Structure formats: structure tokens, C-alpha cells
Amino acid sequence: xxxxxxxxxxxxxxxxxxxxxxxxxxxxxxxxxxxxxxxxxxxxxxxxxxxxxxxxxxxxxxxxxxxxxxxxxxxxxxxxxxxxxxxxxxxxxxxxxxxxxxxxxxxxxxxxxxxxxxxxxxxxxxxxxxxxxxxxxxxxxxxxxxxxxxxxxxxxxxxxxxxxxxxxxxxxxxxxxxxxxxxxxxxxxxxxxxxxxxxxxxxxxxxxx
Amino acid sequence: xxxxxxxxxxxxxxxxxxxxxxxxxxxxxxxxxxxxxxxxxxxxxxxxxxxxxxxxxxxxxxxxxxxxxxxxxxxxxxxxxxxxxxxxxxxxxxxxxxxxxxxxxxxxxxxxxxxxxxxxxxxxxxxxxxxxxxxxxxxxxxxxxxxxxxxxxxxxxxxxxxxxxxxxxxxxxxxxxxxxxxxxxxxxxxxxxxxxxxxxxxxxxxxxxxxxxxxxxxxxxxxxxxxxxxxxxxxxxxxxxxxx
Numbered sequence: 392x393x394x395x396x397x398x399x400x401x402x403x404x405x406x407x408x409x410x411x412x413x414x415x416x417x418x419x420x421x422x423x424x425x426x427x428x429x430x431x432x433x434x435x436x437x438x439x440x441x442x443x444x445x446x447x448x449x450x451x452x453x454x455x456x457x458x459x460x461x462x463x464x465x466x467x468x469x470x471x472x473x474x475x476x477x478x479x480x481x482x483x484x485x486x487x488x489x490x491x492x493x494x495x496x497x498x499x500x501x502x503x504x505x506x507x508x509x510x511x512x513x514x515x516x517x518x519x520x521x522x523x524x525x526x527x528x529x530x531x532x533x534x535x536x537x538x539x540x541x542x543x544x545x546x547x548x549x550x551x552x553x554x555x556x557x558x559x560x561x562x563x564x565x566x567x568x569x570x571x572x573x574x575x576x577x578x579x580x581x582x583x584x585x586x587x588x589x590x591x592x593x594x595x596x597x598x599x600x
Numbered sequence: 601x602x603x604x605x606x607x608x609x610x611x612x613x614x615x616x617x618x619x620x621x622x623x624x625x626x627x628x629x630x631x632x633x634x635x636x637x638x639x640x641x642x643x644x645x646x647x648x649x650x651x652x653x654x655x656x657x658x659x660x661x662x663x664x665x666x667x668x669x670x671x672x673x674x675x676x677x678x679x680x681x682x683x684x685x686x687x688x689x690x691x692x693x694x695x696x697x698x699x700x701x702x703x704x705x706x707x708x709x710x711x712x713x714x715x716x717x718x719x720x721x722x723x724x725x726x727x728x729x730x731x732x733x734x735x736x737x738x739x740x741x742x743x744x745x746x747x748x749x750x751x752x753x754x755x756x757x758x759x760x761x762x763x764x765x766x767x768x769x770x771x772x773x774x775x776x777x778x779x780x781x782x783x784x785x786x787x788x789x790x791x792x793x794x795x796x797x798x799x800x801x802x803x804x805x806x807x808x809x810x811x812x813x814x815x816x817x818x819x820x821x822x823x824x825x826x827x828x829x830x831x832x833x834x835x836x837x838x839x840x841x842x843x844x
Binding site for chain 2: 418434480488489519523526563
């Protein structure tokens with residue numbers, strides 16, 4: 392389970408990943424952070440409809456399916472965040488007039504869902520063998536009422552916190568590629584969270600754990 | 601850079617890793633200076649004076665100076681000179697449209713067969729399988745296939761006859777089958793005689809003396825994709841013993 396971290400220690404829930412588990416897509420991966428679990432499938436480069444084709448790069452489409460019901464506006468905004476991150480790290484100009492499709496299926500939501508989507512998307516794109524300029528990962532931070540910063544919060548911790556922030560960070564220069572924030576926080580707290588993410592990111596990117 | 605590439609051969613590389621000219625690369629004033637040349641294969645891209653890795657996989661080296669990243673993929677991206685198995689989808693006038701599993705269909709002219717002239721057209725119908733090679737295959741133009749080589753001979757290419765089975769495997773298995781001393785191919789040869797056409801787009805066409813043997817071969821090749829060499833040999837041995 393998750394611990395509220397002190398000023399210098401960062402704790403993440405146990406995370407795991409499995410690649411190539413689906414037989415039909417070109418690349419697939421499942422990523423789980425604690426109880427939050429997401430399944431991702433990547434297709435491409437494949438045929439694209441003439442109305443959607445771009446003459447000098449590939450068209451990337453991201454679809455997020457919730458656990459129950461049809462996708463709604465919340466899923467659309469999450470798709471936007473994932474698509475912008477993927478477009479920044481994929482080498483789209485190598486496959487003009489083709490389409491790349493990424494489908495993310497939510498299996499269980501126990502907090503930090505957007506960062507789980509980002510991690511599963513990166514693993515699926517790697518499994519499909521699509522050319523990328525860098526890898527990326529997602530990290531979520533929550534600030535609770537006392538001002539303490541919790542990394543990788545569960546659903547209960549997210550509900551009790553006054554701000555939730557998700558960042559996508561690239562693997563080469565460890566800079567922020569995308570940020571999505573909710574709630575009220577000060578500039579100082581934002582900078583503290585970014586300093587915290589550096590620790591958790593170096594743990595995710597180390598090849599030996 | 602050559603030395604840093606050489607020492608990381610066999611290691612797993614991820615997108616974002618880069619190789620650059622080190623500051624310690626010194627030129628000796630004593631002997632003759634030969635500029636070192638590095639040939640980059642798939643998975644490596646040149647950006648200015650740095651070499652960037654764009655696919656995840658194992659770095660391989662072939663003498664004298666060729667480096668590439670060995671990665672696993674299911675989707676085929678056309679490259680000039682590669683032979684593939686395609687399915688004819690449209691026959692319009694002088695040109696056939698062939699589906700080879702890429703992002704768009706390739707065109708195959710009716711004159712690109714051995715011995716075909718304007719009066720003597722080849723016998724190709726919609727739905728036929730053709731074994732052909734890429735004449736034009738880059739990201740900006742429509743890919744073009746031909747069934748003859750540079751000197752005008754078929755060289756094994758052309759329409760594939762009936763009676764066999766077409767199935768798909770991953771690109772890695774196809775490369776393993778086509779490598780010079782392929783273990784998969786030698787294990788397969790010990791089972792029963794069969795005719796096998798290997799397309800580099802991951803498509804295989806197999807034909808044995810009976811339908812059952814053809815199905816066994818296709819099932820074996822599709823399942824030995826993800827097996828280690830030992831598991832594969834054990835599976836082939838089990839099939840050979842319980843052979844029909």
C-alpha cells in the first residue's frame with residue numbers, strides 16, 4: 392500500500408508490465424500500478440482514410456475505453472493528453488500518409504489513471520516497433536490538505552487531496568513533456584512536485600531495480 | 601564512435617540512447633589516417649554528428665563496419681529489393697494493385713513478368729498470390745513491385761500456384777528462416793518434404809503432399825515463433841514421432 396512520503400523519500404506502488412499479450416494488434420502491453428490496471432494495443436503504420444491523411448507525417452489516433460459505458464468528455468480530454476505526448480516522442484515523419492492507432496482499455500481504476508495510460512501507451516508503442524526519439528513515462532502527484540505531497544496516489548488519497556497533478560517526462564533529458572493538473576496549489580508546491588518527480592522517474596528508468 | 605559502438609554490441613538499447621564522437625578521438629600524426637566509416641542499419645538514425653537509436657532491441661555488428669538494432673515487429677514496412685508475397689486485389693488496365701500488408705497497396709505492371717509483352721499478357725486474376733520484389737519502396741512514393749530481376753528473368757518470382765496455404769508469422773521468424781545456416785529450416789527439413797515460399801512481409805506459403813501435413817507445418821511455424829531453440833526442437837521431435 393501507499394505511504395505518505397516525507398520530505399526526501401519517494402514511494403511508488405508496485406508497478407508491473409507485460410508486453411505482446413494480444414495476438415491481433417501489432418503491439419500490445421498491460422501496465423499496472425498497485426490496483427490500477429490498463430491494457431494498451433497499438434496498430435500501425437496502416438492504411439488511412441483520405442480525409443484524415445497528412446501528407447508529411449503519420450496520423451496518430453488515441454482511443455480510451457472506460458470500464459463501463461461509452462467514452463465521454465473525460466475520456467476525450469485524457470486522449471488529448473496521451474496523444475500530444477505520443478506525437479512529441481514518435482518519429483511521425485518516417486511514415487507519411489499512414490495511420491497509427493492506440494487503443495487503451497481501462498481494467499481497474501484505483502487512482503493515478505492518467506499516468507497509467509501514459510506508461511501503457513509507451514510500452515505498447517515500443518512493442519509495436521514504432522520508431523521513437525525518446526521514451527516517456529507518467530507520474531501523478533497529489534497534495535493533501537496538510538500540504539504533504541503524495542506520489543502515485545490511490546483513488547481514496549486523490550479524493551481527499553486538494554490538488555492532483557500528472558506529468559509526462561521523457562527519458563533522455565528528464566524534462567516535462569505534458570502536464571495535467573486539477574485543484575488549487577501554489578507555484579512553490581508545483582516546483583516541489585517537479586523536484587519529487589525526478590526521484591520517481593529515475594527509479595522507473597533504471598534498467599536494474 | 602566505432603569503438604563505443606563495438607563495445608556495446610550485444611547490449612539492449614532503448615530509443616533515446618545516442619552515440620557521439622568522443623573528445624578523446626585523437627588522430628595520430630605518425631601513420632596514415634583512414635577515416636572510419638560506420639554503416640547504420642535499421643534502428644539507427646543519423647542526426648548531425650550523432651547517432652540516435654530509434655527502436656528498442658539488441659545492437660548487432662557485422663564485419664567490417666555494419667551496425668544495426670535487432671528488434672521484433674509484426675507490421676511490415678516496405679524496403680527496396682525485398683521479396684514479398686502479395687495478394688492481387690484490383691486489375692485495372694495495365695496495372696495490378698497488390699496488397700502486401702503495408703500502409704498502402706503496391707502497383708504491379710503486367711509487363712513486369714518474364715516473357716510478357718503487350719500481346720502476350722500474363723495470366724493473373726484477382727485473388728492470386730504473387731511472389732515479387734520491390735522496385736520502388738520509400739515513404740514518399742507509392743510502392744512498386746516487379747516479378748523479374750535486373751536481367752529480365754523470373755528467378756523464382758511470379759504467380760504462386762494453387763493447393764497450398766498462406767499464413768502470417770512475425771518478421772523476426774521470417775528473418776531467422778532466411779538466414780544462411782537457419783536452425784529452424786534444418787529442423788523443418790527433417791520432418792517431411794514440403795514447398796515453402798517465404799515473404800519478408802511476414803507471409804509464408806506452404807504446400808506438402810497432403811492437406812494434413814500442410815496444416816501441421818503451418819501450425820508448427822506459427823507456434824515456434826515465441827519458443828526457445830530447445831522447446832522448438834522438442835516440439836518438432838514430438839511431431840516427428842507421432843507423425844502420420
